[in-house]
Amino acid sequence: MATTFVWSGTGAMTRAQATWLADGRRLHLHHGPIDMIVEAWGPGRGTAFARAVARFETVLQELVDELPRLRVENGPVPKSETARAMCRAIAPFSDRFITPMAAVAGAGADTILSAMTGGPGVSRAYVNNGGDIAFHIAPGEAMRIAMPGTGTARVASCDPVRGVATSGRDGRSHSRGIADQVTVLAGTAAQADAAATMIANAVDLPGHPAITRVPARDLSPDSDLGARLVTTHVGVLSTEDTKRALDRGAGYADQLRQRGLIQAAALCLRGETWLIGTLALQQTDLTYA
Amino acid sequence: MADRVREEKIRCDACPVMCYIAPGKIGACDRYGNVEGRIVRCDPLTILDRRLEAGGEVRPFLASDWDGSMAGEDVFISGVGSGTTYPDYKPAPFIVSREIEGADVITVVTEAIFSYCGVKVKIDTDRHLGAEAAVVRAKGEAIGHVTTSEYGSQMLSLGGVDHLTGGSKPEGRVTCDALLRLCEGKPVELSIEGGATVVVQAGEAPIVDGVREERMRVGCGSAAIGMFASQWQGLVDEVVVVDDHITGVVSEHQAGKVLGWPDTGIRIKGRRSTPGRYFQVAKPGSGWGGTDIKDPLSILNPWWEKKGARPGLTLLMVSTTGEHAAFFVLDDALEPRAAPMPEVLKASVELIAENCEPALCTVMFQAGAGGSLRSGVTQNPVKLTRSVHSGETCVTCGGAGVYVWPGGGITLMVDVTKMPEGSFGYVPTPALVAPLEFTLSREAYRALGGHDAAVRSVADILKTGGEYGDDIRVVRDRRDD
Numbered sequence: 001m002a003t004t005f006v007w008s009g010t011g012a013m014t015r016a017q018a019t020w021l022a023d024g025r026r027l028h029l030h031h032g033p034i035d036m037i038v039e040a041w042g043p044g045r046g047t048a049f050a051r052a053v054a055r056f057e058t059v060l061q062e063l064v065d066e067l068p069r070l071r072v073e074n075g076p077v078p079k080s081e082t083a084r085a086m087c088r089a090i091a092p093f094s095d096r097f098i099t100p101m102a103a104v105a106g107a108g109a110d111t112i113l114s115a116m117t118g119g120p121g122v123s124r125a126y127v128n129n130g131g132d133i134a135f136h137i138a139p140g141e142a143m144r145i146a147m148p149g150t151g152t153a154r155v156a157s158c159d160p161v162r163g164v165a166t167s168g169r170d171g172r173s174h175s176r177g178i179a180d181q182v183t184v185l186a187g188t189a190a191q192a193d194a195a196a197t198m199i200a201n202a203v204d205l206p207g208h209p210a211i212t213r214v215p216a217r218d219l220s221p222d223s224d225l226g227a228r229l230v231t232t233h234v235g236v237l238s239t240e241d242t243k244r245a246l247d248r249g250a251g252y253a254d255q256l257r258q259r260g261l262i263q264a265a266a267l268c269l270r271g272e273t274w275l276i277g278t279l280a281l282q283q284t285d286l287t288y289a
Numbered sequence: 290m291a292d293r294v295r296e297e298k299i300r301c302d303a304c305p306v307m308c309y310i311a312p313g314k315i316g317a318c319d320r321y322g323n324v325e326g327r328i329v330r331c332d333p334l335t336i337l338d339r340r341l342e343a344g345g346e347v348r349p350f351l352a353s354d355w356d357g358s359m360a361g362e363d364v365f366i367s368g369v370g371s372g373t374t375y376p377d378y379k380p381a382p383f384i385v386s387r388e389i390e391g392a393d394v395i396t397v398v399t400e401a402i403f404s405y406c407g408v409k410v411k412i413d414t415d416r417h418l419g420a421e422a423a424v425v426r427a428k429g430e431a432i433g434h435v436t437t438s439e440y441g442s443q444m445l446s447l448g449g450v451d452h453l454t455g456g457s458k459p460e461g462r463v464t465c466d467a468l469l470r471l472c473e474g475k476p477v478e479l480s481i482e483g484g485a486t487v488v489v490q491a492g493e494a495p496i497v498d499g500v501r502e503e504r505m506r507v508g509c510g511s512a513a514i515g516m517f518a519s520q521w522q523g524l525v526d527e528v529v530v531v532d533d534h535i536t537g538v539v540s541e542h543q544a545g546k547v548l549g550w551p552d553t554g555i556r557i558k559g560r561r562s563t564p565g566r567y568f569q570v571a572k573p574g575s576g577w578g579g580t581d582i583k584d585p586l587s588i589l590n591p592w593w594e595k596k597g598a599r600p601g602l603t604l605l606m607v608s609t610t611g612e613h614a615a616f617f618v619l620d621d622a623l624e625p626r627a628a629p630m631p632e633v634l635k636a637s638v639e640l641i642a643e644n645c646e647p648a649l650c651t652v653m654f655q656a657g658a659g660g661s662l663r664s665g666v667t668q669n670p671v672k673l674t675r676s677v678h679s680g681e682t683c684v685t686c687g688g689a690g691v692y693v694w695p696g697g698g699i700t701l702m703v704d705v706t707k708m709p710e711g712s713f714g715y716v717p718t719p720a721l722v723a724p725l726e727f728t729l730s731r732e733a734y735r736a737l738g739g740h741d742a743a744v745r746s747v748a749d750i751l752k753t754g755g756e757y758g759d760d761i762r763v764v765r766d767r768r769d770d
Contacts, residue, residue: 032304033317064305068341220317221309 010120016060018053027052029112031060036112037128044121052127059108070100071224076227082111089190092261093198099224101173106165106193109134126154127189132165132196134189145185152260153185153264161263163189167196168203174223174230176215178245179203181268184255186261186276195253195262203249203267210235242270250274301328373395401725402716406656407448408471409702411439412487413505413648414496414607415533417573418443419484426480430463431456435481439506444480445489447471453719465719471652472705472713472721485575491652492706498575504645506609508538510578511566513609516644517637518544519603524633527553528605531570531588531613535580540597541565554598554623556590578608585615592623599623605634611642653705654686658699658725664726669738673727676737682729687712 008204016031026137027049029036035206036056040048069075070083073094078084085107086100091094093102109129116125117136124143126135135155142156155161159227168181182200186192190266212233216225219232236244246269253265253276264277298309301316301323308316315322322329380401425433425445433447452464470477476490477705478734488496488711495502507513510532518539521528528539539545541554542565575579576644582588585606592598600621607614616634617625632640663670676682677699684691684701687708694700705712714722735741 032306061305064307067306218311219314221311222317 007122018056029053029056031056034060034108035130036109038112038116038126039124040116040122042121042123044119047119048116048122048125051114051115051118055112057080057112059259063108069105071222073097075101081114082107085110085190089188089194092259093194096198096199096201097228098194101224102197103190103194105129105132106134106163106189106191107188108165129189132163132189132193136162155185159263160187161185162167162187163192165189165192165196167193167200169200169231169234173197174219174225175200175223175229176230177201177204177249178211178231178234179249179267179269181266182249183266183268184253184262185264191261195256195265199249199253199256199265199267202252203245203269205237205241205245208237208241210237210241236264239271242272245269246272246274250276297326297459299323299326299328300753303328307364340704352533379554401656401658401662402718402720402722403656404454404660404718404720405450405660406453406468406654406721406723407433407446407466408446408705409436409655410489411651412443412445412446412469412489413441413646413650414443414495414497414502415441415506415579416443416497416502416575417484417533418445418487418497419481423484424482425465426482427477428463430460432460432464432467432479435484444747447479461719461765463749465715468721469713469715472654472723473711474652474706489650489652491650493650494648495650500575502648504610504642505648506532506578507641508555508609509535510609511535513537513540513607513641514539514542514565515544517641518542518548518550520637520640521634522548522550524637525605525616526551527555528607529555529557529585529588530607530609531578531580531582531585532609533571533573534568535562536566536567536570536588538565552597553602553604554593554596555604556593558588558590577606577613578610585613586625590644592619592625593620594623603628605630605637607638610645611638611640611643614638652706653702654705654721654723655700655702656721656723658684658701662725663699667734667737667739672737676729676733677727681733682737683726685728687724687727688726741764 019028019030020026021037026037026039029038029052033262038049038052040052043079044050058081063082066078066080066083067068069078070086078087078100082104083100086103088108089103090098092099108131109127109132112127112129113125113134113136114134116122116127122136123138124132124136124141126143133145135143135145137155137157139157142154145153145155152165163186164183165186166181166183167175168177169175177200180198181202182203184192184196184199186195211231213229213231213237215227216223216230217227219230223230246267249267253262253267256262257265257277262277264275267274267276298311299310301310301321303316303321306317308321310316310321310323310328312323375467413480421435421437423435424431425435425447432452433445433449436444436446436637438444448468449465453461456464467477470491471491471759474491476488476493478486478488480486485498487498508516510530512535513530513532514528514537518528521539526540527535529538536557538555538557538560540550540555543563545565557567557570559567562568571580571582573579578581592602598619600619600623602619604617604619604625605614606617613632614634616630617629618628620626665758667673673682674697676695677684678695684693684699686701686703688708689703690699691703708724712724716722729737729742731744734744
């Protein structure tokens with residue numbers, strides 16, 4: 001009989017965890033692949049945190065229960081709040097390949113935010129799910145959003161933006177495009193997440209010899225992208241190549257903006273950043289298109 | 290052939306996602322990876338730094354911000370599954386050396402067979418489970434007894450050598466099985482002679498006679514009066530907090546007196562302790578406040594007009610958990626009549642409920658590690674006992690901290706929910722098997738007459754495993770839960 005010994009200090013089948021960060025203001029929610037940082041302001045702050053923790057407890061299991069459905073393009077409407085939001089968020093993009101997983105991080109953030117704001121006295125709150133952020137801004141309030149590589153954006157309560165998401169080769173998921181980073185501001189974090197994924201895929205140079213791609217399932221056997229190629233390496237690109245790739249992405253992003261799916265986007269590739277949309281960004285050191 | 294083995298994807302069981310991970314790759318979490326066919330935790334600090342940067346707003350974690358159990362140096366080899374022999378005639382399965390803050394530290398890892406062991410169970414409930422010293426049975430066999438109750442909790446003492454090996458064979462088997470299930474965090478149904486049937490599960494609410502206990506009482510009835518008297522003043526003429534231990538009456542209670550609460554002419558059945566505090570208003574049971582009361586008015590005698598009773602006087606009766614509450618108004622004959630409860634009083638009842646902690650069952654494993662297993666650690670067993678008592682050697686069970694009883698031997702007590710899942714096993718003796726680790730400095734280990742030649746490094750053990758196989762399992766650390 002092979003006996004086993006346990007190496008604790010690591011964890012098997014962990015439960016959802018909630019831990020205060022050292023500053024005592026922000027709460028870290030962790031479960032499996034999910035890490036969220038949440039913060040809230042206003043007299044209802046304490047109960048907002050309590051609702052966030054309570055809601056968080058089951059979010060991952062709810063997703064896992066419907067995971068096979070969420071990894072494919074089409075199927076029945078799922079049951080859980082987050083899974084339904086994922087399906088709603090990706091529906092407008094279904095003229096191209098997309099599965100609900102493209103919105104999983106944003107939708108998770110929206111779910112927790114909605115729990116946090118489900119009571120009185122919360123003036124502002126945000127849920128940062130690994131860079132995809134859902135936020136709440138009560139009338140008259142505003143929030144400053146740091147956009148990587150592009151500066152900060154001030155979002156006021158009157159702006160139709162409550163979500164920001166970043167996608168690209170620097171992110172956690174595999175990208176089919178070559179963008180280093182695409183950051184999107186949209187109505188919800190789920191919408192921003194789906195749009196950022198699609199815009200990052202569109203920043204591309206099909207057939208370019210400097211780009212190495214492999215089937216997604218070789219990297220992650222469970223990937224919703226299956227045999228579709230994902231980018232693993234981008235070699236030297238000429239200035240012309242960079243512009244061409246950004247142009248493809250920016251064209252697509254502008255379509256999304258005109259369709260009302262996003263408010264603004266910042267596309268980064270090889271030190272170039274292009275902006276789409278009109279949101280008041282307080283840019284620092286940017287290159288304009 | 291070797292290549293094919295290496296190419297194998299493995300399933301990670303670190304979280305419900307259960308990713309298949311290809312060799313050299315990491316799972317969806319970026320935390321666990323497939324390293325040469327084993328699920329291994331990657332450095333969480335680097336990964337979090339990278340991930341959180343993307344959010345802009347947050348700054349990187351320090352190990353101390355984390356849950357305290359995952360930093361790289363916290364890899365802790367526990368005794369679970371280490372294997373053992375009995376009696377212990379050779380060095381323990383793993384004697385591990387590693388450096389902590391520059392000091393060479395030895396951990397002796399074994400699985401101990403505990404002939405002398407049992408559990409102490411704390412059940413958060415005021416419901417009457419059984420008289421002190423009543424026999425506790427599982428599947429009809431006596432496995433322990435009711436012991437001294439604690440504030441808000443009933444206590445059971447289960448197992449022990451007399452039930453494990455001192456009685457009939459079925460008694461020993463059933464006792465061992467019940468202890469094992471309790472230690473593993475599984476539910477066990479216990480029936481108490483002359484009392485209740487209770488389902489006990491570590492870390493879960495007790496189920497008493499089929500009813501799940503949701504809350505601990507906020508305090509006894511008298512304590513509840515003390516806590517809430519000022520909030521009731523002006524809203525209601527009289528409050529009775531019904532409790533199996535001490536039923537409180539606000540108009541008579543010291544807490545009411547200091548507020549100038551007027552007399553109401555109420556008369557409570559039961560034995561008065563001090564003003565406004567009554568013992569034994571009813572029998573213990575599963576009704577109001579741990580009594581057998583179904584109708585709260587049954588504890589009242591006729592009201593006294595000369596002491597202040599008057600038509601229209603209002604009365605709130607509430608249990609110590611806020612689970613039961615009723616509102617009454619005295620009619621012209623000074624008989625209490627049920628009436629709809631005013632909203633403000635509902636809020637005060639909810640406040641009692643909110644102040645109650647969730648009722649839980651706690652299972653503490655208690656066992657003696659004083660026998661021959663010590664010789665697996667050192668050639669001079671009593672030196673180990675002395676070293677443990679002096680604090681030089683730290684004892685853990687599956688990495689969880691234990692309380693070692695003062696006095697002779699190594700009698701330890703540990704919260705089973707802090708130990709890794711799957712920690713416990715049994716042998717047909719019957720006796721329980723549990724992981725046990727002794728940690729001390731290498732210098733002290735040599736001084737104890739330790740098996741110095743058997744000392745190995747953490748890296749070597751992770752690489753080559755132990756005498757009984759090299760299958761390594763990664764489990765959740767529950768020490769900080």
